[in-house]
Amino acid sequence: MAKSFRQSQTFLHTWSGLLLGWLLFLVFITGTIAFYREGVNRWMHPEMARVEQPYQLLDKTQHYLEKHAPDAMSWFITMPNRNDAGSFTFWTPQPDSPDATGYWLDNSARIGSNTDPAHLRPSRGGEFFYRFHFDLHYMPVIWARWLVGLAAMMMLVAICSGVVAHKKIFKDFFTFRRHKGQRTWLDGHNATAVLALPFHLMITYTGLVTLMAMLMPWAIVANYENTRAIQNELFPSADGVEPTGKRMDMVPLSTLVHDAEEKLGMKAGTLMISNPGDEMARVTIRISGAEQLDSRTPSIVYNAVTGREIWRSPPPGGAAVTTGAMIGLHAARFSGETLRFLYFLAGVAGTIMVGSGLIMWTVKRREKLPDPTRPHFGFHLVERLNVATIAGFSLGIAAMFWANRLLPADLANRADTEINWLFISWGISALLALALRPKWSWTVLFGLTGAALFTLPFYNILADMNGLPSTIAAGDWVLAGIDISLLVFGMAAIAIALRIARYRPPERRRRALRNKGKTPVPETLAPEPAE
Structure with missing residues (x-):
């Protein structure tokens, strides 16, 4: 009975990992990069110097908004810090304003201490x-979140069933057999899975928690009449006020931030200004998520004209704190540099785990085919989807980074064009994966990815865009770390491409096949299973 149960878990592990494995790979690789999103923001805005005086930059942001969006319904400002690219702000125009496009990025700006927006x-x-x-891209957000939520549920099933199915999982973690075909892939898959197993369980479960109101709304429906009621309980806020139309000067926002930080004993993270420039203007200052594990941080509301505190958020309940802590664990905003780096390494391990699991499926199934040289359409499709997803999307990310450097700064819709180049490159990669034999499509795509990533730091030096020598000399390890990562991952991709190009099926296996009267298996990325 125990054997039958383990076999059923193996089946469950295989298919729960495969059916949405390609989407999981995309989620893992982009989520891993997002652990350093503030650093990537700075890297992609090389004109901006590191923030040294955050409060002065906050006042500069206020002056910018007073000039460019004086009649807006509200302003939103992220508090500048040394790790991010200046101060990001966006505003909500009046409904009858010609600027009310409905797309919030059309009414946004990034303010740097040394650069005109x-x-x-x-x-x-x-x-x-x-x-x-x-949220994925090019599709409605609600559909994307349902897809990602379903993928996360499948991931949780795959993790739990994988632990049950592999009875020697921890023993095999300390074993890596090179040049053993299927066994090598299995050892690599096990190592990356077990190495960060607690992280994988945590990041998958807490990811589901962030979507729980959408995935499991029944408790909310049963206990609350409408969404407004639960919003007020989970996210309490001061009562709104209507503008009077009487224009008045506001106090410097930096003064209010200093006061809020002194009262709450933590650094500010965001500011929301409603009715800016009006007699009834209000400023809501929320504490930074980096200050505590709970992502639902406390806030204070001030009268923007007099600077008087008028409201403070009440202490949250136990359930709200638990949920906020789960979301905080997932986003890792609370983490210091060491813990963030460990998050990043665990994310890389998770990405490799998903990718190697997808590849291992084709490795194992090829041996079981009646004629491995003529796989059926389903196997053919999965094999090429692996190439398109793993190698193709990686090349797309490299293309986006290069587009950031090469596109003209004044190009219309430049930010969207950067992203479009990721998907254009990915689409071309998918066509190559369909057109070429898997061995050569893996080689070409990984080779191009490695070359693109490895040469980027050298381009930064030649183009005088915060190159590696200058960032190291300035002690700016956020930007230096990104360039070093590009070099490391570039070399890794090149090494993979060379290994694939040089791979030859074991002669022992070829002789065995000839003795049986079969044609040798073609040379592909998927190595021959060990006998």
């Missing part, structure tokens, strides 16, 4: 990767 290259930067890993 008009001269700054438009780029989504790391925010694209952060949003993509749960």
Whole structure:
């Protein structure tokens, strides 16, 4: 009975990992990059210097908004910090305003301490990767979140069933057999899975928690009459006020931030200004998520004209704190540099785990085919989808980074064009994967990816865009770390491409096949299973 149960878990593990494995790979790789989204924001805005005086930059942002959006319904400002690319702000125009396009990025700006926003290259930067890993792209958000939520549920099933199915999982973690075909892929898959198993369980489960109101709304429906009621309980806020139409000067926002930080004992993260420039203007200052594990941080509301505190958020309940802590664990905003780096390494391990699992499916199934040289359409499709997803999307990310450097700064819709180049490159890669034999499509795509990533830091040096020597000399390890990562992952991709190009099926296996009267298996990325 125990054997039968384990076999059923093996079946469950295989198919729960395969059916949405390609989407899981995209979610893992973009989510891993998003752990350093602030750094990627800075890297993609090389004109901007590191923030040294955040409060002065906040006042500069206020002056910018007073000039460019004085009649807006509200302003939103992220508090500048040394790791991010300046201060990001967007505003909500009045409904009858010609600027009310419905697309919030049309009414946004990134303010740097040394750069005029008009001269700054438009780029989504790391925010694209952060949003993509749960909102995807080119599709309605609600559909994307349902897909990602379903993929996360399948991932949780795959993790739990994988632990049950592999009875020697921890023993095999310490074993890696090179040049053993299927066994090598299995060892690599096990190692990356077990190495960060607690992380994989945590990141998958907490990812589902962030979507729980959408995936499991029954408790909300049973206990609350409408969404407004639960919003008020989970996210309490001060009562709104109507503008009077009487224009008045507001106090400097930096003064209010200093006061809020002193009262709450933590650094500010965001500011929301309603009715800016009006007699009834209000400023809501929310504490940064980096200050505590709970992502639902406390806030204070001030009268923007007099500077008087008028409201403070009440202490949250136990359920709200638990949910906020789960979301905080997932986003890792609370983490210091060491813990964030460990998150990043675990994310890389998770990406490799998903990718190697997809490849291992083809490795195992090829041996079981009646004629491995003539696989059926389903196997043929899965094999090429693996190439298109794993190698193709990686090349698309490299293409987006190069587009950030090469596209003219004044190009219309430049930020969207950067992203479009990712998908254009990915689409071309998919066509190559369908046209070429798997061995050569893996080689070409990984080779191009490695070359593109490896040469980027050298281009930064030649183009004087915060090159590696200058960032190291300045002690700016956020930007230096990104360039070093590009070099490391570039070399890794090149090494993979060379290994694939040089791969030859074991002669022992060829002789065995000839003795049986079969044609040798073609040379592909999928190595021959060990006998």
